[in-house]
Amino acid sequence: MLSYVGETMSNLLHQTAFFNLTWGNYLMILVACVFLYLAIAKGYEPLLLVPIAFGMLLVNIYPDIMASPEETSNGVGGLLYYFYTLDEWSILPSLIFLGVGAMTDFGPLIANPISFLMGAAAQFGIYMAYFMAILMGFNDKAAAAISIIGGADGPTSIFLAGKLGQAALMGPIAVAAYSYMSLVPVIQPPIMKALTTKKERQIKMQNLRPVSKLEKILFPIVVTIIVCLLLPTTAPLVGMLMLGNLFRESGVVRQLTDTASNALMYIVVILLGTSVGASTSAEAFLNFSTLKIVALGLIAFAFGTAAGVLLGKLLCVLTHGKINPLIGSAGVSAVPMAARVSQKVGAEEDPTNFLLMHAMGPNVAGVIGTAVAAGTFMAIFGI
Numbered sequence: 529m530l531s532y533v534g535e536t537m538s539n540l541l542h543q544t545a546f547f548n549l550t551w552g553n554y555l556m557i558l559v560a561c562v563f564l565y566l567a568i569a570k571g572y573e574p575l576l577l578v579p580i581a582f583g584m585l586l587v588n589i590y591p592d593i594m595a596s597p598e599e600t601s602n603g604v605g606g607l608l609y610y611f612y613t614l615d616e617w618s619i620l621p622s623l624i625f626l627g628v629g630a631m632t633d634f635g636p637l638i639a640n641p642i643s644f645l646m647g648a649a650a651q652f653g654i655y656m657a658y659f660m661a662i663l664m665g666f667n668d669k670a671a672a673a674i675s676i677i678g679g680a681d682g683p684t685s686i687f688l689a690g691k692l693g694q695a696a697l698m699g700p701i702a703v704a705a706y707s708y709m710s711l712v713p714v715i716q717p718p719i720m721k722a723l724t725t726k727k728e729r730q731i732k733m734q735n736l737r738p739v740s741k742l743e744k745i746l747f748p749i750v751v752t753i754i755v756c757l758l759l760p761t762t763a764p765l766v767g768m769l770m771l772g773n774l775f776r777e778s779g780v781v782r783q784l785t786d787t788a789s790n791a792l793m794y795i796v797v798i799l800l801g802t803s804v805g806a807s808t809s810a811e812a813f814l815n816f817s818t819l820k821i822v823a824l825g826l827i828a829f830a831f832g833t834a835a836g837v838l839l840g841k842l843l844c845v846l847t848h849g850k851i852n853p854l855i856g857s858a859g860v861s862a863v864p865m866a867a868r869v870s871q872k873v874g875a876e877e878d879p880t881n882f883l884l885m886h887a888m889g890p891n892v893a894g895v896i897g898t899a900v901a902a903g904t905f906m907a908i909f910g911i
Contacts, residue, residue: 549588549589550810552810552811552814553588553589553809553810554588555810555814556584556588556808556809556810556813556814557584557585557588557589559584560581560582560584560585560588560805561581561585563577563580563581563584563707564577564578564581564582564585566710567581567710572710572711572713572714573709573710573865575794575797575801576682576706576709576710576797576801577706577707577710578801579797579798579800579801579802579805580703580706580707580801580802580804580805581805582802582805583608583801583802583803583804583805583806583807583808584703584805584806584808585805586608586802586805586806587608587805587806587807587808587809588808588809588810591809592606593606593607593608593609593806594606594608594609594612594806594807594809595609596609597609608802608803608806611799611800611802611803611806612803612804612806612807614799614800614803615686615690615698615702615800615803615804616690616695616698617690618686618687618690618691618764620683620686620796620799620800620803621682621683621684621686621687621764621765621800622683622687622764622765622768623768623792623796624682624683624793624796624797624800625683625764625765625766625768625769625772625899626768626769626771626772626788626792627772627788627789627792627793627796628769628772628793628863628895629748629768629769629770629771629772629773629774629775629776629788630772630773630775630776630784630785630788630789630793631772631776631789631793632769632772632773632776632863632892632895633776633888634744634747634748634773634777634892635736635739635744636736636885636886636888636889636892637888637889637892637893638739638743638744638747639736639737639738639739639889640736640886640889642843642851643855643889643890643893644893645839645843646836646839646840646843646855646856646858646859646889646890646893647836647859647861647889647890647891647892647893647894647895647896647897648859648893648897649835649836649838649839649856649859650679650832650833650835650836650856650857650858650859650860650890650894650897651678651679651832651835651859651894651897651898651900651901652831652832652835653678653679653827653828653829653830653831653832653833653834653835653860654675654676654678654679654828654832654898654901655675655901656675656678656827656828656831657671657674657675657677657678657824657825657827657828657831658671658672658674658675658905659671660824660827660828661674661675661820661824664820664824665820666817666820668909669692669693669694669909670692670694670697672688672692672905672908672909673685673688673689673692673694673697673698673701674697674701674821674824674825675824675828675905676688676701676705676898676901676902676905677701677704677705677708677821677824677825677828677829678825678827678828678829678831678832678860679832679860679861679894679897679898679901680705680708680709680712680829680832680860680861680862680866681705681709681860681861681862681894681895681898681899682702682705682706682709682800682804683765683800684765684861684898684899684902685701685702685704685705686698686701686702686705686800686804687764687765687902688902688905688906689701689702691761691902691906691911692905692906692909692911696812697817697821698807699804699807699808699812699813700807700808700812700813700817700818700821700822701821701825702804702807703804703805703807703808703813704821704822704825704826705825706801706804708825708826708829708862709862709865712860712862712865712866712869713865713868713869713872715826715829715830715833716833716857716866716869716873717869717872717873719830719833719834719837719857720833720837720854720857720869720870720873721873723834723837723838723841723853724837724841724853724854726877728841728844728852728853728854729852729853729854729873729874729876729877729878730874730877730878730881731844731849731850731851731852731853731881732852732878732880732881733850733851733852733855733883733886734850736885736886741777741779744777745774745777745778747773747777748769748770748771748773748774748777749770749774751766751770751896752766752767752770752771755896755899755900755903759900759903759904759906759907761902761903761906761907761911762899762900762902762903762906765899765902765903766896766899766900766903769895769896769899772785772788772789775788776789829860832859832860833857833860835856835859836856836857836858836859836860836890836894837853837854837856837857838853838856839856839859840852840853840854840855840856840857841853841856843856852874852881852883852886854870854873854874854883854887855867855870855883855886855887855889855890856890857869857870857887858870858887858888858889858890858891858894859890859891859893859894859897860891860894861891861894861895861897861898862891862894863888863891863892863894863895864888864891866887866891866894867884867887867888867890867891868884868887870883870884870886870887871883871884871887
């Protein structure tokens with residue numbers, strides 16, 4: 529009897545995670561806890577970081593939660609494996625764009641079309657990171673997938689990695705992209721302040737002109753036709769983004785707008801966030817390639833921010849001081865965090881300066897620009 533009890537207790541003890549985890553798992557658990565701290569205590573984009581960090585926590589305690597059906601005894605994969613499959617199939621990234629479109633007002637971009645230039649300039653970091661990744665030993669498709677991190681756009685990063693067959697790198701790419709999206713308020717301000725003068729940061733911009741309802745309805749239709757004719761492979765992202773925006777602006781499908789921007793959006797964020805976090809098992813994440821990806825992403829994001837600000841400075845000169853260069857930093861597609869940072873940095877110099885709506889123009893242009901960059905890479909590789 530005692531031997532049976534002893535054997536049973538031994539079996540139970542060895543079934544705990546303590547006997548199966550490596551030092552790498554414990555390190556990733558610590559990283560997950562740091563992410564949770566940043567999200568909960570510091571408020572760094574908790575909608576992103578909480579599910580990502582918890583997915584990271586789960587997979588490093590119980591790796592089978594990401595097991596494929598072939599790896600299990602009963603032929604049924606782990607819970608987060610199926611969530612992650614929706615990432616690889618580009619379903620969740622496209623649905624995120626649908627929700628973003630339903631939540632986004634393109635009015636500032638329509639009212640100030642020059643914002644497109646700043647949104648385009650902020651994509652410079654993507655192309656620079658592409659060539660740097662090749663120099664660091666990545667093949668051309670892997671380099672393209674990594675470079676999109678520079679747009680600070682998690683869904684597009686996941687979408688492109690899947691389309692280019694870089695599933696092995698999708699986890700580090702996605703975590704880096706979402707981490708930098710969350711850390712926009714930390715990364716961007718020093719760059720913005722270093723490249724602008726106090727006088728430039730204090731520039732007050734004129735109020736944007738009113739945008740008619742017809743303009744707002746035509747915008748998603750025209751953009752879809754033009755962009756998707758030029759780059760058909762962008763249709764899943766640009767098409768969903770513009771469909772969501774048409775829901776919003778048409779005014780005749782309020783129920784669809786509410787669903788896309790609320791219930792559906794938050795469901796997809798849960799699925800995508802936890803699955804992205806669960807792709808960071810110690811075995812997959814703790815290697816030299818991951819460190820290079822994280823470094824390249826940071827460099828690309830920093831250079832994208834700098835390029836947007838520098839073009840803003842140029843436009844400031846050309847318009848005789850009518851454009852505040854700070855709004856150029858919002859050209860990265862982290863909506864609306866980057867626009868809020870432009871507002872915050874400007875308000876630090878002059879609390880009466882309101883740049884938020886002006887910054888939303890380059891910000892939403894950056895979303896389109898990053899999707900176009902992804903489509904360009906897919907066209908180059910014949911995807």
